[in-house]
Amino acid sequence: MQKATYKDSGVDLELYQQSMARLPALMNRTRSPRVLPADGGFAGLFQLDFAGKLFARxxxxxVLVACTDGVGTKLKAAQLAGVHNTVGIDLVAMCVNDALCTGAEPLFFLDYIAMSHDDPERLADVVEGISRGCEETDCSLIGGETAIMPDLYARGDYDLAGFCVGVVDRAKLIDGKAIAPGDVVLGVASSGLHSNGFSLVRKIAFDIAGLKVDDHVDELGCTVGEELLKPTRLYVRPVRSVLSHYRKKQVVHGIAHITGGGLQENIERVLPAGAKLEIEPDTWAVPPVFSWLQRLGSVDADEMARVFNMGVGLALIVSDYYADSVRSQLADQGLESWAIGRITS
Known part of the structure; x- marks a missing residue:
């Protein structure tokens, strides 16, 4: 009788160990003095010395803030292009940008990577992106999980989930309650599609238009794959710089991460009762990728606005008096922004 092995079923433990051996160096790049050694342990350790020297303030x-998210079917575009070292940035961004909406400082990050089979090089590429995203947001990657599930995923497929924990002082918590009529809505530029609407993006680009990932599009100035795989913008450092500048004043009354649902739906999530959002069309620069997709797919304008960020990846609702100052500070941090609307009663 033939003896069954784990390797025969699709999981190679020796190859899995090779995959795991590549990860500690990528994690160590993100570590701060607040991360405690836990080599060989079953959990990551993070020191909550809120009043001591380990924190910037x-x-x-x-108050602890927790977020979780994924990258969605943008992973399919990564697979088509054979590029896997940027979707990890998307994973971090989708989580830390959400945490930022409370005014929080991201503390640490965990990932979950599910793969069809052991692939050390691909896993290292994915975690390289996660590590870069954590570095750029001063967030420590303290652990994660890699699952090999050959019967659940088609060969070559993988999925990602991310988990972020941050902290904010209760007195500085941004929850939208301070939003009032007269406040200005500032739209902060996205890097493009970010990580939303990719089921529609792929249908338009690959099914309807019949394009390939390496096709060059003059309108975009790059290939299809390069445009689709532009990482989600990380807003943590610039926005936290703005919040720190006004640490003695409550200038920013609300923050919305513009993901699926578009501007209207995501901003309305943070509005208090009695407040109404008025978006002023044509007040910001819409990146070419959106008009390109709309034309290729004959997509209605309302559908575009409901699915995509349309060039605004983050919205800050601020006191009218400070709107120009906030925009100036964002510009100093390399972020373009526009006054795209107001709050009315």
Whole structure:
């Protein structure tokens, strides 16, 4: 009788160990003095010394903030292009940008990577992106999980999930309650599609238009794959710089991460009762990728606005008096922004 082995079923433990051996160096790049050694342990350790020297500033009444998200079918575009070292940035961005909407400082990040089979090189590419995203947001990658599931995923497929924990002082918590009529809505530029609407993007680009990932599009100035795989913009450092500048004033009354649902739906999520959002069309620069997709797919304007960010990846709702100052500070951080609307009663 033939003896069954784990390798015969699709999981190679020796190859899995090779995959795991590549990850500690990528994780160590993101570590700060707040991360405690836990080599060989079953969990990551992070020191909550809120009033001590390990944090950039003291927290009088700290509130933990937790977020989780994924990358969605943008992973299919990565597979078509054979490029896997940027979707990890998307994974981090989708989580830390959400945490930022509360005014939080991201503390640490965990990932979950599910793969069809052991692939050390692909896993290292994915985690390289996650590591870069964490570095750029001062967030420590302290652990994760890699699952090999050959019967659940088609060969070559993989999926990602991310988990972020941050902290904010209760007195500085941004929850939308301070939003009032007269506040200005500032739209902060996205890097493009970010990580939303890719089921529609792929249908238009590959099924309807019949394009390939390496086809060059003059209108975009790059290939289809290069445009689709532009990483989601990380807003943490610039926005936290703005918040720190006004640490003694409540200038930013609300923050919305513009993901699936578009501007209207995501901004309305943070509005208090009695407040109404008025978006002023044609007040910001829409990247060419959106008009390109709309034309190729004959997509209605309302559908575009409901599915995509249309060039605005983050919205700040700020006091009218400080709107120009906030825009100036964002510009100093390399972020373009526009006054795209107002809050009315």
């Amino acid at each position: 003291n927290y009088q009444d700290p």
